[in-house]
Amino acid sequence: MGLEQIRIVLVEPLYGGNLGSVCRAMANMGLAELRVVNPSTDMNLEDARKMSCHARHVLEGRRLYEDFSSAIADCVFVVGTSGLEGLYRQHAVPPRAVVPELLRFSDAGPVAYVFGREDNGLTNEELAMCHRIVQIPSHAATPSLNLAQAVLLCCYEVFVVGGDYEPPVEKSPFADSASRERMFSIWNDLLLDIGFMKEDKADHMMQGIRRVMARGALTRDDVQIMMGVARQMQWAAKHGDPT
């Protein structure tokens, strides 16, 4: 399953800032090959370099094409994006939905994810050449995304399934019930000793303490900390301020 088979294709982009931001978004999501069809001759490449940030290699490595069909000629699967209602759009799917198919095809050869002009998107003729049409979910009153933002979202959905990201893991394992109960028992004794609660109300008060301290799953570290706090409070209550 190779992200390296995925080509981002920009059709007739206008602005250098967007081009650079697209490069950065691609690199953030583990993609490197950018194809640009007939970019605006007015494009400000200084803006592109500035916005590409640490993804200068993607910008410098972009390949230029004169027309859309040559940019996708070698691709075995082509996904087009469309923001507007219109011809073909009733078949559009959200970016998340197209990912399994796109990754499956990327095992077989190059696949293209295609984004249209900032002002006019892709033409009907270009959309007709795509295997699938993706529509990014957006708010009805302000539906139109910036080009680089659209690229980021689509690449992100691919990356979370096909990429190498591993979410942070809790280093401390979850506490088991026995250690949780030891902790609550120490708190129970403490709260009786310091006069926070009386014996006959202890069960009721401890329900409240349990609710606060064990609202989520507790790790062993969490339990250690809260046992330590209780023990130290008990010591301090008996012996006074240790300093």
Next chain:
Amino acid sequence: MGLEQIRIVLVEPLYGGNLGSVCRAMANMGLAELRVVNPSTDMNLEDARKMSCHARHVLEGRRLYEDFSSAIADCVFVVGTSGLEGLYRQHAVPPRAVVPELLRFSDAGPVAYVFGREDNGLTNEELAMCHRIVQIPSHAATPSLNLAQAVLLCCYEVFVVGGDYEPPVEKSPFADSASRERMFSIWNDLLLDIGFMKEDKADHMMQGIRRVMARGALTRDDVQIMMGVARQMQWAAKHGDPT
């Protein structure tokens, strides 16, 4: 379940272009309330206006705060974002994972989604004031997202669950087996009549035709089109070019 209870909080942003892009990203994802803590005094507000596009109302409506704690003072749930490893970060979750909890709290009162400085993110002190820490999945070699891109991704994950977007629907219902079989039967007759296949190989050839034409689910419109094509080809083969 109200997106209107969600506040995007930017802590000490530097660049007007990012501020404007954040506004556009928020509006794309149905959010409107922006809070800005101590923005750079050098910020170029002309850039902000340009990049905000159709989200000028978000930009103009932003509220300014002198420090982080006042910006989140009224919030019942605070999500901080962090791109780097470090203190607290082992408890970070991906943006998708925090959405159910965030939307649940937004029923009860204002909730904050907080984004740090372009260069240094949020401080440990700021992260400590958050209920949850979110880490956006990104590629290990180029992990750092542009501020507005980070805001977009987080808002998008909220919007796809809590927003008002409805994906396009196929207008034509799926074809049932009976109509699919009628279509294949017409094609079978056609391909025999025009000599594309012989009777003894027909079953085998029709498997190939079925594979191509029914790889995905066919709608009634699809079946109508392909029946029409077959009928017209048969007519043309008998009567010659109709023009």
